[in-house]
Amino acid sequence: MNATPLSSTDRTRLGRLSERGLTDRASLYEVLDGGLICHLGVVVNGSPRVIPTGYGRDGDTLYIHGSTGARSLIAGRDQEICVTITHLDGLVLARSMFHHSMNYRSAIIYGTPRPVTDPDEKLAALRAVSEQLAPGQWDVVRQPTRKELAATTVLALSLEEASVKVRNAPPSDDDEDYALDVWAGVVPVHQVFGTPIPDPNLRPGIPVPPHVTDRPNPTHATP
Known part of the structure; x- marks a missing residue:
């Protein structure tokens, strides 16, 4: 594991609420490895575009993929892009609307x-x-054919310039508002995997494999 701290650039240096920033690379790996989807920000024909897509990490490289005809990936090869991953762990309900x-x-x-x-x-x-x-x-599945590989674009993005920001705390109200008769706290948000639903065309007698049935739910943070 790379123990080098995260980069500090004008784009990754936090301004407001900088205390929520984490600078260790392990925190970046944790956020990436715990996610299922990322958002790719790219400019296509002069217009900004944000595309949700799957991704994977291998060491300090993030991989995204798609069709060779995907305009976002075609444009992304020739310009700077940004990729974001977010886990929503809870709704913070405060005594004042401003501090939600x-x-x-x-x-x-x-x-x-x-x-x-x-x-x-x-x-x-x-x-x-x-x-x-x-x-x-x-x-357990059939591997991609040469034709399928030729129809797939893969982009590799270095994790050299990255930032991590985390909030994991109860509400932070103004001192005078703590006397209000208003409930305040955190409503946790959990992402869970449901019961697998077989393909209607699945041949009889093929069970759900253990790597599907035994997969743990994503981790979440609690205050």
């Missing part, structure tokens, strides 16, 4: 991605994306 907030863990990564063209790295990147969403699935 959310408990969250978030990360943002900046950089210019590189297209992945090496066949071995491309397969490893796709495996990382698959394992992020469905651990264990890569090893």
Whole structure:
């Protein structure tokens, strides 16, 4: 594991509420590894666009993928992009509307991605994306064909320039508002996996595999 602290640049240095920033790389890994979806920010034909997509991490590289015809990925190869991942852990209800907030863990990564063209790295990147969403699935399904690989774009984004911001606390009201007869606290938010639903075309006798049934729910933070 890379023990180098997170970068400090004009874009990653927090201004307001800087005490919520975490600078250790392990915190970045935790946010990334616990997520299921990221948002890719890119400019396409002069217009900003934010695309939700799957991702995977291998060491200090973040991989995103999509169709070779995806305009966001085509544009992303030639410019700086940003990728964000956010976990919503709780709704913070205060005594005043001004101090309502959310408990969250978030990360943002900046950089210019590189297209992945090496066949071995491309397969490893796709495996990382698959394992992020469905651990264990890569090893039991048919592997991509050469045609499918040719139809897939993979971008690699370095984690060199990144920031992490976390809130995990009860409400922070003004001193005079603590005397109000208003309930205040945190409503936790949990993401859970439901019971697997078989494909209607599934052949009889094929059970749900253990890596699907035994998958733990995502972790969450509590104040």
